[in-house]
Amino acid sequence: MPQEDSSSSAAAAASQKQEQLKNGKLIVFSVAADHHNNDFTKAPTTLSSFASNMLGTGSVKKLVIKNFKDKPLPLENYTEETWQKLKEAVQAIQNSISVKYSLEELYQSVENLCSYNLSANLYKQLKQLCEHHLKAQIHQFREDSVDNGPFLKKMDKCWQNHSRQMSMIRNIFLFLDRTYAFQILTLSSIWDMGLELFKSYIICDQNVRSRTIDGILVLIAKERNGEMVDRCLIQRLVTMLSDLRIYQESFESKFLEETSRFYAAEGRKLVQKKEIPGCLYHIKKLLEGEVDRVRTYLCLNTQEQLITMLEKQLLGEHLSAVLQKGLSFLLDENRIEDLSLVYQVFSKIECGFQVLLQHWIEYIKKFGSSIVINPTKDKTMVQELLDFKDKIDFIIEASFLKNEKIIVAMKDAFETFINKRPNKPAELLAKYVDSKLRTGNKEATDEELEELLAKVVILFRFIHEKDVFEAFYKKDLAKRLLLDKSASVDAEKSMLCKLKQECGTAFTNKLQGMFKDMELSKDIMIQLKQYTKNQNIPGNIDLTVNILTMSFWPTYIPKEIQLPPDMERLQKNFKNFYLSRHSGRKLQWQSTLGRCVLRGEFKKGKKELQVTLFQTLVLLMFNEGNRFSLEEIKVATGVEDRELRRTLQSLACGRARVLIKSPKGRDVEDGDVFFCNEEFKHKLFKIKISEIQMKETIEERTITTQRVFQDRQYQIDAAIVRIMKIRKTLTHSVLLSELYNQLKFTLQPSDLKTRIESLIDRDYMERDKENPNEYKYIA
Structure with missing residues (x-):
């Protein structure tokens, strides 16, 4: 390489400096030595001596020390010698032998070559050197006799050696990497160049890649089957695939395919052999194992796809089958932990939650219907429904994490089954409240009674026939108030307040009027x-x-x-x-509601009898005589025959027999004669002689039901007129739809049709002359 003339170079530099001064540029002073000749004797030792030498002429001079790029190119033999030194070092690294030169010396050599604009050539030579080395490595993987185990270890060793070698090489050529490779977009860094070469000459070989990936999959399959495998080996090989950027395209898809096949078979076996708790616990264990596998030696990006695929194969294809096998049993037995696992697993699976929700609704409807529809359970219906509701609420809280959708589904299911039997649940609920609010109910404290009433109101919320509940509740409340049988006025008013909050003031207006x-x-x-x-x-x-x-x-x-x-x-x-x-008012005495307290003298002592007005009339007759027939008592008291027989039966055939009937018997017949029981005795002084309570006859229930039905007629008429007044003209089907939306009790189309005809007859509305199926409001 020819040397430049130093005088001409100095003149050019001076010219350049003058130009920079003219242009107002800042000149930076630097001291440089002749690296090529290693001659530092000509350079000033300090900046001050350097400046004094330059200013000795008496004129101010500006001086810029030449940068490396201004230095003359080195001799050709220097370039060749330096490359040979670097080549020897690289080959020593590749052959795993000691390097004769220090890292600092090699690094300085690379820097020197780069400073003389030889970066491109140096990069090319390094790449060829690495390429040649890797070409020699591929032959060891083409031996067909090598099993998967040794093959993977040999691949791992080759990769580890290559990674270590490229790391050391990059450290030597770091200056080249930073000043040249990183500056040119089309070039790869030295590390990336090594990865590309390894990929091109080792992994891109179809046979080598297939055997590598298949070998990894075989190890994973063995681990899934319970065998011990070298997880670190798998992790290093998977990292290699990831570093080479072929993990997704070459490994992940095949891994997921094999996994899908494996767990599809596993899912079929699980559903066939295990009950739902064992099945779900095993699935949970498998899922945890796969998550651990991903975190140990797979890419984290694979986890989401892997878990989704597992859930689909293990459960997604068998959702209904799994739940049909045991969900009802778990709910019946109140298996909280198992149900919690069901919720956790099914909530993570696509469509799993919907399937669980559907089975949840079906279970509640089926169980609830078995209570409501069965007439033999009428006596215990309300208590069973309350217990069932408590159980369901506990499961929702403990196992289903108070999931809002599950709560809404539960409410809809309760509303569906509890109204499958019109009127009866409402009637029995009112009677249940009556039994809890009557005197003598000592089963619960005030706090427990308050809590029970709150639960009753929740059941009441699901019932459509709230008017039936009101009718029976009002009848029972009247008895409690008039006969002073209410256990607690506070409890009565609390229940009234709850009903008011639930249904509004109009619903409780009459009940409040009674108080x-x-x-x-x-x-x-x-x-x-x-x-x-x-x-x-x-x-x-x-x-x-x-x-x-x-x-x-x-x-x-x-x-x-x-x-x-x-x-x-x-x-x-x-x-x-x-x-x-109070002028202008009319009083009407209700003799059936009267009660009296009588004092009687018997041979065994005095007693105080609490009796009804009818019982009083009968007993007072025996102040005038000792023997009366049924007919005589009927004439003297004027009590109607059925009431009288029931009254005499309570006095002569009950527990406290203050009268004696002849002939003896449980029923009062024509011709029976009654005597005063002078020998009557009782351990108590105050004795309450209860009236023989006829079981609520079909006639009495019918009267109450008819009264409710009559009230409903008025509500239906008012709703029809209200709708027609707003809409003016409506077809029959639209009118029925509007009525179903507005009226909360159960409606039959025939009942609505009857009320529509009644309103037409009374000129509230009329049929359209051209379309009989359309109604018009008459203002």
């Missing part, structure tokens, strides 16, 4: 006592009267009876007193 009547009656009794005292009205009978507003209370049929003179006089006095303060 108001009872409170006003107490005030009236205080006024009555003061009135009796002021008027000096004689009498030794204490009278208590409840004034009932007819529109609030159930309808009672008044019955005419013959009262003793003293009782008639008390009634007359009260009537005069009340009407003197």
